[in-house]
Amino acid sequence: MIKKGKAFKYGDNVDTDVIIPARYLNTSDPVELAQHCMEDIDKDFIKNVQEDDIIVADKNFGCGSSREHAPIAIKAAGVSCVIAKTFARIFYRNAFNTGLPILECTEAAEKISAGDELEVNFETGEIKNLTKNETYYAEPFPDFIQKIIAADGLVNYVKDSVK
C-alpha cells in the first residue's frame, strides 16, 4: 500500500499523554479522541492535518501509558503512518494491533522537515521525500510482525488461532 501526505514533525519522547491527554479517556470513541489528538503540544494539529498526512518524530515515540487510545486517535485524525527513529515498546505493539502503520527510520526522521510531501510504501519500507527529492529506507519488520500485519491485525490473528 502506498500513501502520500505531508509531514508533521516532532522531537524526542512524544508521550501518550500529549498524543491523547487522560482527561479525554472517559470515552473510547475514535472520532471524539481524534479531536484532541496532540493538542497539548500542537494546538493546531487537528485543524491542519489532512487525510493521509504523516507524523515524523525522533526517538521513543509513544512513551508512557499503555492507552490504545493513542494510536486510535492518530489513526482517526486521518494520519496514514508514523515514522520515527524508535518507538516505545507498548506503542509499537498497539500500533500493529490496531492497524496504524509505523516505520522506524533514523535517516528519514533526521532529513524530513515539517511540511515535506512524502510518499510511503508500507510493503517495501521505502519513504520518498517528494519535496527534497530524496529516498529513505525503513527497517523491515520481523517475520512474526509480518504475520500479524498479513492477518490484518491481532484480532484476526487470534480469531484464526483460537478456532
Added chain:
Amino acid sequence: MGMTMTQKILAAHAGVKEVKAGQFIEANLDIVLGNDVTTPVAIKEMEKMGVEEVFDKEKVVIVPDHFTPNKDIKAAEQCKLVREFALSKDIKNYFEVGQMGIEHALLPEKGLVVAGDVIIGADSHTCTYGALGAFSTGVGSTDMAAGMASGKAWFKVPGAIKFELIGKPSKWVSGKDVILHIIGMISVDGALYQSMEFVGEGLKHLSMDDRFSMANMAIEAGGKNGIFLVDERTIAYMEEHSKREYKIYEPDEDAEYDEEYVIDLSKIRPTVAFPHLPDNTRTIDEVGDVKIDQVVIGSCTNGRLEDMRITAEILKDKKVAKNLRVIIFPGTQKIYLDCIKEGFAEIFVHAGAVFSTPTCGPCLGGHMGILAAGERAVATTNRNFIGRMGHPDSEVYLASPAVAAASALTGKISNPEDLE
C-alpha cells in the same frame, strides 16, 4: 549460553528449554489485567474476535480505578460497561469501588500475583509485579483482549540490563529515589525493549514497598519489565498474602547482559525529577527554590503502607503550609483501613491534608486534584509529562513520600533531612 531471569520465565511459559533475546515466542499467561479505561476497548476487540468466554475466570482481573468513584457521566458509562462484562463472564477477580484499590497496589496485596508468573496488564505500570520475581508487562487493550480470549500473548524476548545494588541507603532515601536516580542515569529510553534486572547484596536493605515502587517505574526508562531476585523478604511477603504456588527463577551465572551497572545505594541522595520527563532528575541538594501549589502523595508507585507511615511521621503534630493543597491517597482499601488503625488518617487530617479513597485520579490528571495553568505540584507519582496532572502549562515534580511530605510543611520542594 545462559539466560536471564526474564528469559527463563518466558521459556518456561512458552514450553521451550531455551530462548534468546530477539526471538518471538507465544507464552501462556497466569494473569490478564485491565482497568476502567482500557477494558472497554478490550471488550469491543474481544467481541470482534468472536470469542464468548474468557480463557479462565480466575485469571482475568478487572479493577476500575482510574476514573472511580465515577468522575462524570461518561466515566460512569465506561465503568458500567466493564461491570456488566465482568458479571456476564463470571470474572472472579472483579473489584468494585469499596473493595478495590489502585490495581498495582491491589494485586500483590490480594496474592493474585507471585514469583515465576507471566502477567500482562492493559496498564503500563503492570511492570510493578516484577518486584515479586514475576515477568510482568504493560500492553494495550487489543493484547488484553487476545489474552482474555486465548490465555496467551506474543513477546519478543528481551535482552537485559543488570543493576547490581550494593550498600545501604541513608534514612530518607527510598526505592523511589533509587529508581529516579537510575532513570536519570540511563534516560527515559535507556532500557527500551529490555528487562531491568535488580540483584545484589543491597537488596536486603530494600523493603517490598521499595521494590514495588522501583519495578513500577521500569516503564519510565522504556523497559519491557523490571524484575527483582527473590529473597527471604519476597518469600515472606508471598506467604503472608498468597495461597498460590510460586516458582523462583534465578539468572544463570553465564547469562548475557546488554549492559551492567553497579549502584551504590549509600551514595544515592533524595532525588527529584523536574518537568517534563522522569529522567530530568536532580538531587535534593541541587533543587534550589521551587515553590509549589499542591502535594500529591499516593498512586501505584507510592501509595503503600510504608509510604503512608513515612508521610505520617513527617506530618505528625504539624500543619501543612498555608495555601498549599495536600492530597494523600492510599493504594487500597486495606491500606486505608490500616492508616485509620495506626492513627495516620488522624495525623493527615489534623495537618490539614485531604485523605482520599484509593483512585488513580490525580496522578493522570483524571480528577481529585487537577492543576490550573501555571501551578506546580510535587507528587510521589510516576510521570511528569506535559499536562499530566492538568493544564498543559502546569508542572509536576516527581519525588519520594519523604520529600513530598517535607515539602508539604514548607510550601517548596524540601529536604526531609533538614527536618531533623
